[in-house]
Amino acid sequence: MSTLASAGAAVLRPVRTGNAFEETVERLLQAIRLGVAAPGERLPAERELATRLAVSRVTLREAIRALAEAGYVESRRGRYGGTFVTETLPPTRGGRPREELAASLEDVLTVRRVLEAGAAEAAASRTLSAADREHLEVALAEAGTTDPAEYRRRDSRLHLAIAEVTASGLLTTAVADIRVRVNELLDAIPLLATNIEHSHAQHRRVVARILAGDPPGARRAMAEHLDGTAALLRGFLS
Incomplete structure (x- = not known):
């Protein structure tokens, strides 16, 4: 089981319905930035993530796609495939003064x-x-x-x-x-x-x-x- 899967309430709490996509992205980014989901680590299965976050699988896929485009996660095919945190995370942008x-x-x-x-x-x-x-x-x-x-x-x-x-x-x-x-x-x-x-x-x-x-x-x-x-x-x- 991945560290993110075992983190439970710390990061994978249900999102509110009004901004489901944005809050799903926020939850996943929080897990990555806190190091709960380590570079190179596979995220839990789509069904499990959707259940924990209380969002549809369509919303979850959109959020994961956005994170992939931003360079935070990547998809791998094959028997041991899935969604993985990238080995090298993008530099933090827009840091506050x-x-x-x-x-x-x-x-x-x-x-x-x-x-x-x-x-x-x-x-x-x-x-x-x-x-x-x-x-x-x-x-x-x-x-x-x-x-x-x-x-x-x-x-x-x-x-x-x-x-x-x-x-x-x-x-x-x-x-x-x-x-x-x-x-x-x-x-x-x-x-x-x-x-x-x-x-x-x-x-x-x-x-x-x-x-x-x-x-x-x-x-x-x-x-x-x-x-x-x-x-x-x-x-x-x-």
């Missing part, structure tokens, strides 16, 4: 702290299933990459995984939405090797507290991690 990013910085950071510290606490409050625990452990291992080109995507996956094991679809959706805004800010600053190492250590502490069933400890560990990222963003963007 640094001044605009700085203006929204504190708002984004405040919402992120409320949502993600709360998600860590909620995850630690649950009796996690074996599948939940494995999901967190796999995401943590992947986030430990030393490849800077892979780091942002795998970091996003871990944060989404923490939200997913809360079993709250609304919270998971909110974390996915704010992560898009956070990544927009992070893409505007340098990716520092020392910070990646520091983040790895913090990730391990957060997941350890969740797996140990320690809600206050999980909240504190996540808050510390978020504060470090916030400090870098303020330093570069404020």
Whole structure:
């Protein structure tokens, strides 16, 4: 099963009927930009995607065709064919000026702290299933990459995984939405090797507290991690 298929409520939530095509494109792009659907990875089958997004297969095909024309996905034929995320994604266009990013910085950071510290606490409050625990452990291992080109995507996956094991679809959706805004800010600053190492250590502490069933400890560990990222963003963007 692809990572996108298992992401569930984080990105593949039903769209509203008024702008079905546009919102279908938005959902799929969100999955790609967050790294939930990795470069080279196959998307779920058309029927499954249409069901999860609550759109017709005609609308889904139109959205996929638009993404193919924009260079985000490609179709492959044969026994192992399907729709795949392109190996090299198009460069981001129309990025907001640094001044605009700085203006929204504190708002984004405040919402992120409320949502993600709360998600860590909620995850630690649950009796996690074996599948939940494995999901967190796999995401943590992947986030430990030393490849800077892979780091942002795998970091996003871990944060989404923490939200997913809360079993709250609304919270998971909110974390996915704010992560898009956070990544927009992070893409505007340098990716520092020392910070990646520091983040790895913090990730391990957060997941350890969740797996140990320690809600206050999980909240504190996540808050510390978020504060470090916030400090870098303020330093570069404020």
